Ligand SMILES: Nc1ncnc2c1ncn2[C@@H]1O[C@H](COP(=O)(O)OP(=O)(O)OP(=O)(O)O)[C@@H](O)[C@H]1O
């Protein structure tokens with residue numbers, strides 16, 4: 080059932096998108112009607128005007144969801160499921176001929192040869208001016224100037240069409256013809272081409288770790304894929320082509336020798352260190368430019384003109400082949416399209432960091448699946464489920480082994496016949512170590528529960544210890560003065576600033592995190608309980624004295640209930656702060672919990688997982704807050720009315 | 722037996738910051754027989770609340786002593802019930818739980834206490850409101866709950882500090898009748914502080930007019946109106962010529978005192 084849903088997520092998305100569009104249109108129509116109808120008897124600025132705008136809520140929700148579908152490329156995938164695959168095939172061509180396009184003014188303004196020529200000449204001029212006369216003698220200076228002059232001459236030879244190497248002329252013709260041939264094939268069309276059967280068994284777009292299936296699944300894709308393979312051969316030829324004519328080679332050879340001579344003289348003679356370093360720095364700079372020239376990649380522009388034309392025509396042919404794909408690409412695929420790297424095709428821009436809504440749901444379902452062996456959950460744990468835990472383990476947690484050591488008597492020994500008969504103390508030790516079977520109880524389990532558990536335990540401790548202390552601080556001079564400095568000193572420190580210390584002392588597992596959260600909750604609870612207790616009206620206290628209440632009774636029946644609103648508000652704030660701190664602490668260290676999942680997702684750049692954890696955290700935070708608001712209304716209905 | 726006796730009562734407040742001493746009360750002497758109804762009048766700041774708080778046991782006098790029925794007063798006690806200007810009700814409890822509070826503190830058995838609560842709610846005219854939260858009551862109803870909460874404990878003396886100050890004129894008149902009725906039926910000793918001269922005259926069997934700086938009893942009256950109020954309508958009594966006479970006298974007295982305070986500023 081789930082695998083079917085997973086396979087069909089594209090079509091499901093299509094249904095959802097259509098529904099959302101309908102909702103959007105209908106809610107806007109209702110909204111406009113209501114507005115014009117209600118505008119008659121409303122006064123501007125009246126807060127009542129904000130009531131009852133469910134249709135605008137619907138408009139807002141549907142538009143945000145539609146935007147999500149759009150920018151995550153969910154619309155493109157829903158209505159044109161082959162788009163990704165075809166764009167991938169087109170991207171293959173771009174990658175295949177990238178070296179050729181880089182040499183031509185196709186995606187740039189200049190020929191690569193022009194840029195090279197300009198830059199090298201500029202730098203040669205600069206070197207000529209900066210020739211260090213203080214470290215080279217006259218003869219050497221002349222030699223260096225000659226090297227520079229010859230380098231310029233090499234550029235001259237390369238740029239002159241008359242001197243172009245015959246090899247390169249022939250190679251360019253081959254490449255041109257190749258592109259013309261490819262263009263012709265492209266224009267012939269892709270009718271009758273059949274995708275390889277293997278291609279049809281690939282996981283669909285976005286349903287697997289490889290985002291976009293690599294093998295072509297459509298006739299058009301087959302043609303583009305085939306073209307990219309042929310184009311790769313042309314690129315190979317191009318990369319091997321050199322403009323080394325005999326004249327150029329001769330000049331290159333002599334220049335190289337001259338450079339080597341100077342380098343040799345630097346090495347053999349014993350100059351002072353700073354002079355030597357100046358001399359070799361200059362030669363190195365000259366040599367660096369020469370190296371850029373001696374591989375013969377500068378061509379006369381006219382030699383590249385024909386190639387340029389044929390490649391331009393090739394691109395036209397691709398665009399014609401892409402046809403409808405161009406329109407989809409432009410309208411439904413915001414961002415930078417698909418890029419083919421060595422091993423895979425990836426979505427670029429918003430398509431990359433914003434996962435499609437249905438993919439997020441699929442990831443969530445996978446995470447929530449309690450069947451770990453069946454591929455569910457994440458890192459050995461699901462989101463929220465249950466398991467049996469041994470009662471003995473719980474007891475063992477609370478009974479320290481050293482307590483048993485204090486029992487009277489000795490631990491048992493093995494007898495002469497080699498038999499060990501456990502005595503009372505041995506049995507007690509077994510209990511303290513959880514080695515006895517006492518039955519099992521069901522217990523919640525999973526990443527969400529791990530996070531919740533930490534918050535609940537810390538909150539319980541914080542409330543249990545913080546509220547009594549806070550109340551006493553509200554009514555007793557000793558408690559107030561004694562504890563105030565301690566709490567006021569640690570409370571203003573952002574909780575996460577404590578984390579490295581606490582996690583070192585108490586460990587990165589539950590203990591450390593619970594203690595960290597306990598510190599957070601404790602301070603908040605103390606302060607709110609104190610405020611609540613010290614805010615008790617004197618007349619109420621006096622009235623209860625006159626009614627015969629003892630001090631303890633006043634504490635229990637007057638001061639505590641009176642502080643209740645503040646305490647509950649404190650709990651509400653504590654939950655929020657604890658939740659935020661916990662997630663951050665889990666990202667710092669640990670092996671389970673929602674924050675842990677997000678941290679791993681961040682490391683492996685799994686954007687779907689990141690979004691799933693963000694959504695889970697948001698929803699849980701919202702659930703806490705709703706729960707607390709409900710609890711506040713239920714338990715202290717008198718709030719603000721006393 | 723249960724006379725309330727105050728001898729040479731003095732109370733001096735020292736401002737902890739400035740060290741300035743205020744003689745809130747000086748040499749107060751009076752005794753109140755069981756079942757007497759005393760009303761106290763006086764300009765603002767003359768020490769009325771201070772006096773009441775001392776009798777209730779919330780404040781210790783700096784000099785002098787007080788006793789009730791021969792027992793020295795040294796702290797709050799159930800035999801002296803207090804009704805505050807604003808009910809000082811426990812808003813987290815319902816009406817009957819509020820009334821029940823004193824009994825619960827004494828651990829009175831449920832069966833007994835619920836009957837008592839029921840009875841007193843009846844007497845103050847709040848039958849059927851037992852389960853209502855107190856924040857849903859009107860001001861007059863809240864004061865009645867406060868009265869019932871005090872009376873259910875069976876105090877010998879009831880101390881009231883401007884109990885009707887926050888009520889509107891009509892409710893106030895009804896509450897005045899209720900206080901007179903309770904006084905008659907229970908025979909309790911009552912001290913009531915008020916700012917209204919008419920109220921003081923109507924309710925007080927005895928009446929103290931206090932003067933400030935230092936706080937002292939300026940003049941004392943014995944009045945017949947409280948007894949009449951049990952049989953006659955309160956509004957009729959106000960038309961009594963003697964009533965008008967005393968009212969004018971006291972008003973002038975307090976006016977002069979206020980004048981002196983203001984003029985001194
Ligand atoms: N806790 C206190 N600390 C210092 N001075 C106080 C304190 N309580 C009362 N006083 C002073 O004692 C004097 C009497 O105050 P009290 O409250 O008894 O007056 P009152 O007669 O009840 O006035 P009102 O009619 O306005 O209620 C006032 O001058 C007041 O400033």
Ligand SMILES: [Mg+2]
Pocket residue numbers: 769770771882
């Ligand atoms: Mg007062």
